[in-house]
Amino acid sequence: MESARQLFYQHGYERTSFADIVQASGLLRGNIYHYFKSKDEILEAVIDQHLKDFRGVLEKWDAKKDDPKANLKAFVEMIVGRKSELVEYGCPVGSLNIELAKDRREVQQHAAELFDLFRNWLAENLRKLGKGGEADALALHLLGRAQGIVVISQVYRDEKLLNQETKLLRGWIDSL
Amino acid sequence: MESARQLFYQHGYERTSFADIVQASGLLRGNIYHYFKSKDEILEAVIDQHLKDFRGVLEKWDAKKDDPKANLKAFVEMIVGRKSELVEYGCPVGSLNIELAKDRREVQQHAAELFDLFRNWLAENLRKLGKGGEADALALHLLGRAQGIVVISQVYRDEKLLNQETKLLRGWIDSL
DNA sequence: GTCTATAGATTGATAGAC
């Protein structure tokens, strides 16, 4: 499953074949089918694993600081910290959703829970900042800004561009 | 080629098979291979067609008004005007680049010319607004914001979210 | 240029011995 996750991220779900997963994992074909009925079932498991991991990340951030602005910035710093993979393969959450949204809305709705995770957590921190009524809208705004930054930075494979734009995002958080 | 373009947009390049193009176009397999040597060559042609069409769009905008702010807003209005397809299939330029960036950088670099087209045109209008040194950075910022808006609106299939966020973008343009 | 037939590889998935 870890092999599948990496392949789905680096090459996309469609372009990753069962044979690729077999090779990367070192397992045998029939063996994988003993645990997953289909390639789609592997995808669902990968999404669940992503959900689990990101929940862990958010819990860590919550445990670390009780300052809502610092939390919002932790989200931005995650992007900067992962910039080398982001400019190469894009956002693991965003690119997966975009691929699935075109043609497989049912599965994409599962993947959208990854967005919900950050959306709710960001909104929660924004409410702590006194942004009661507009917390969800601001959370979505921040999510969108982050996605846009990753997209253009990936298109131009440009980490400096990512730095430059995340700096603006920090400024936006400060101005709240 | 028009059939291919629509299929690539609605289902993605990988998920579109040659058989799909044959069926959608009503042509015969061998016939298509008479004009395009490979599926990849169809993709290149589709990108070129996109380039041609968007150049036409920009020329129209240039002919219509000489007001740079009105031009920047025309870019935003294009997004609002296409929202129903955008929330369903995403940005034809963005989603194509994202798919190709993962695994086919050579082709993606061709597709990135679509971004260059808007990037340069937006920067030109920003220069007319007196934003000399930061025109390119602001153009990229605007492009990124637009991409992010489409991504989250597509993820949540939410035209209202797209309306809400493009409104902020108009405000940003006004503030320039 | 148009059309049919098919090659040759790869796809996701299964059967069944061990």
Place this chain on the structure above:
DNA sequence: GTCTATCAATCTATAGAC
């Protein structure tokens, strides 16, 4: 639960008659 062999469908691409 592990492993080999293989299925049927589909993939992109080509050959060659008309």
